Amino acid sequence: MKYTPRLPKSNVNVTPTSMxxxxxxxxxxxxxxxxxxxxxxxxxxxxxxPRISTDLETKMSELFIRSVDAEDIDSEWRGYVQSLVEDLQKRCTKLPYPFKVHVREASSVNALAFPGGHIIVFTGLLGKITSENELAFAFAHEMGHYANRDHLRGVGRAFVFITISTFLFGTDSNISQMLAHALNITELSFSRKQETRADAFALDILNCAYGNVAGATDFLKRLPKEQDPGTIGHYFASHPENLKRISDLNKIIRDKGFKPAGKKPLPKIVQQ
Amino acid sequence: MYNLLFFITLIAVGYLAGTFAERYHYRSIHLREKMFINLPAVTMKTVDYPDDKIKSAELVYGSAVISIDYFKRFTASLRNIFGGTVKSYESLIDRARREALLRMKEMAGDSRMIVNVRIETSTIGRNANKKGVGCLEAIAYGTALTLA
Structure with a gap:
């Protein structure tokens, strides 16, 4: 047998595609x-x-509520905000939730609706409030989320997405952690439509509780300077731009003929 | 955001460095294959030379270790989800085996031919860290015959 030296013309072992x-x-x-x-x-x-009963929701919320409780702070606000929410609930909303307000130390000007009727309010928000009506509006807004069950939708999707990414990449992967981080922000905030509906709900409650809607827009009017969601830092924020939100509120107030005057001051105990 | 930038940087570095190293390596492989073209390395166990014409027969071997780069590993892990040929690893194996063969031929010196050639592949350092960046080792061995 004769050996013929030659080199192969092409490399059959490597697929000739671009990586x-x-x-x-x-x-x-x-x-x-x-x-x-x-x-x-x-x-x-x-x-x-819409098919999850409030009973089931309350039970599920018990799984993580201990960690929420742990961050509560003792403050003069606590009894007052709790009774304010209970009053709104009893007289006007009649939502099937046993509302509990958690006051938490944080500079964020925000309140959160957690499953099971746990409303978390940050001291940053409380510090900016000037009248009871304003505070009532903020809580009524969160109650609006409960009425539409937006809070469950938010948690549900976040949970689903984080599950997918951990499934694909594992828990300690950079990608999962990055996704989980971004999703915490996106998913626990609500869509514009949900915010607008909650605002409309809150106006009804405010009118029912006080006979007027004073204070509804006060708080938002003071916000833009510090917390305008239009800036890059709030890229993920889904709250409608505050100005848009205020004009939407004013439109509802005009359409429904609500009275815009008659503010009630905060009780002495919480006035610094 | 920071994590994403870090990740993209790793991918880009992996791609650029990996591509550069691969091109450089292939150029050298092609050159040396031409150099050694007259030294046959075959898988046959016997040759039809009379025994007294064979001066010596000795073991020759060559091995090469090639590392995976970050880009190839990521592309392969994506491929793990979908299935199919893992194209990003093909060139690694090809380079490792050809390099091992070339080194074996180098060891053979002025032998006439290498018979009974075998190639084996193994991974090393696969569990060295959690990320699973491993290396690939190919070893080629055979019997080098020197004719009288």
Whole structure:
């Protein structure tokens, strides 16, 4: 047998495609799959949420409520805000939730609606309040989220997405942690539509409780300077730009013929 | 955001450095393959030379270790989700095996031919850290015959 030296013409062992192309095709198809699952599960959340009873919701919230309780602070506000919320609940909303207000030390000018009727309010918000009507509006707004069950929708989707990413990349992966971080912000805030509905709900409650809607827009009017969601820092924020929100509120006030005057001051105990 | 930037930087560095190293390596492989083209390395166990014509027969081997880069590893892990040929690893294996063969030929010196050639592949350092960046080792060995 004669040995004929020659080199192979082409390399059969290496696929002649660009690795960049492979990379982008794979990344984009993965992204597409995640988006499709997210949308489908979003629909699932929307289907399931109206069917979750408040009893079940309260039970589920007990799983994590201890950690919420642990961060409560003792403050003169506590008894006052709790009785204010209970008063609104008894006289005007009649929502099937045993509301409990948690006061938490933080500079954030915000209040959160947690499952099970736990409203968390930050001292940053309380420090900016000048009348009881304003505070009542803020709480009535959160109650509006409960009435529409937005709070469950938010948690539901966040949970679903974090599950997907941990499933695909594992818990200690950079990607999962990054996603979880971004999702905490996006998912626990509400869509514009949800905010607008909660605002409309809050106006009704305010009118029912005080016979007027004074203070409804006061707080928002003072906000823009410090917390304008239009800036880059609030890229993820979904609260409608405050000005837009104020004009929406004013429109509802005009349409429904609510009285805009008659503020009630804060009780002495919480005035510094 | 910081995490994402860090991640993209790693991918980009992995791609650029990996591509550069691969091109450089292939150029050297092609050159040396041409150099050694007259030294046959075959898988046959016997040759039809009479025994007295064979001056010596000795073991020759060459091994090469090639590392995965971050870009290839990430692309392969995406491939793990979808299935199919892991194209990003193909060139690594190809380079490791050809390099091992070349080193074996280098060891053979002025032998006439290498018979009974085998190539084996193994991974090393796969569990060195959690991220699983491993290396690939290929070893080629055979019997080098020197004719009288």
């Amino acid at each position: 960049l192309r492979e990379f982008f095709v794979l990344t984009l198809s993965l992204l597409a799959i995640v988006i499709v699952i997210y949308i489908l599960l979003g629909f699932a959340v929307d289907l399931i949420v």
